[in-house]
Amino acid sequence: IWRRYGLKRRCAGMLSEWKVLVVFSSPTILLLLLGYPITWVTRMMLARIPNGYDHLAIINAAAPWGTLIVFLVTTIGTALMPVISDLIGKGEQKNALKLTWKMFRVNTLLVIPLCLFVCLLSPLILKIYGKGFDSGVVTFCVIALANGIGTIYQPMWNYLVGAGYMWTN
Numbered sequence: 001i002w003r004r005y006g007l008k009r010r011c012a013g014m015l016s017e018w019k020v021l022v023v024f025s026s027p028t029i030l031l032l033l034l035g036y037p038i039t040w041v042t043r044m045m046l047a048r049i050p051n052g053y054d055h056l057a058i059i060n061a062a063a064p065w066g067t068l069i070v071f072l073v074t075t076i077g078t079a080l081m082p083v084i085s086d087l088i089g090k091g092e093q094k095n096a097l098k099l100t101w102k103m104f105r106v107n108t109l110l111v112i113p114l115c116l117f118v119c120l121l122s123p124l125i126l127k128i129y130g131k132g133f134d135s136g137v138v139t140f141c142v143i144a145l146a147n148g149i150g151t152i153y154q155p156m157w158n159y160l161v162g163a164g165y166m167w168t169n
Contacts, residue, residue, distance in 0.1 A: 058136030066147030
């Protein structure tokens with residue numbers, strides 16, 4: 001099939017890419033492999049306490065709203081990742097750090113009002129889910145704020161990735 005399309009397989013130089021696997025891919029895979037099982041175990045533990053399924057239902061109702069905050073902020077931050085990487089590649093770490101701190105301030109200015117807005121709407125949002133969810137306003141707000149605070153540091157994460165410090169991350 002390779003020859004049909006005029007392609008040639010080249011294995012030479014493959015081993016020279018080992019550093020990318022160790023420095024970049026391994027920490028990323030470890031992070032992903034740890035995240036899902038930890039989430040599963042903590043939710044399983046929550047389900048086993050008295051009224052655990054009620055609490056779990058509230059968390060599952062709040063989770064997409066926290067994810068929405070993360071999505072909005074990281075979409076903007078991820079767009080700057082190539083710029084930061086380019087600056088670091090050119091040896092302009094000072095400019096990359098300046099841009100990182102500017103984005104940190106922008107994230108903070110975006111995230112805090114967005115989280116507060118979602119928290120203010122939480123009683124209305126939880127009513128959509130039905131009876132019994134109205135007791136989850138505090139949980140809903142904690143999840144929204146935790147997701148928001150987690151996204152504020154996104155520019156720092158972008159800088160560390162661009163600089164090749166995945167293990168530090």
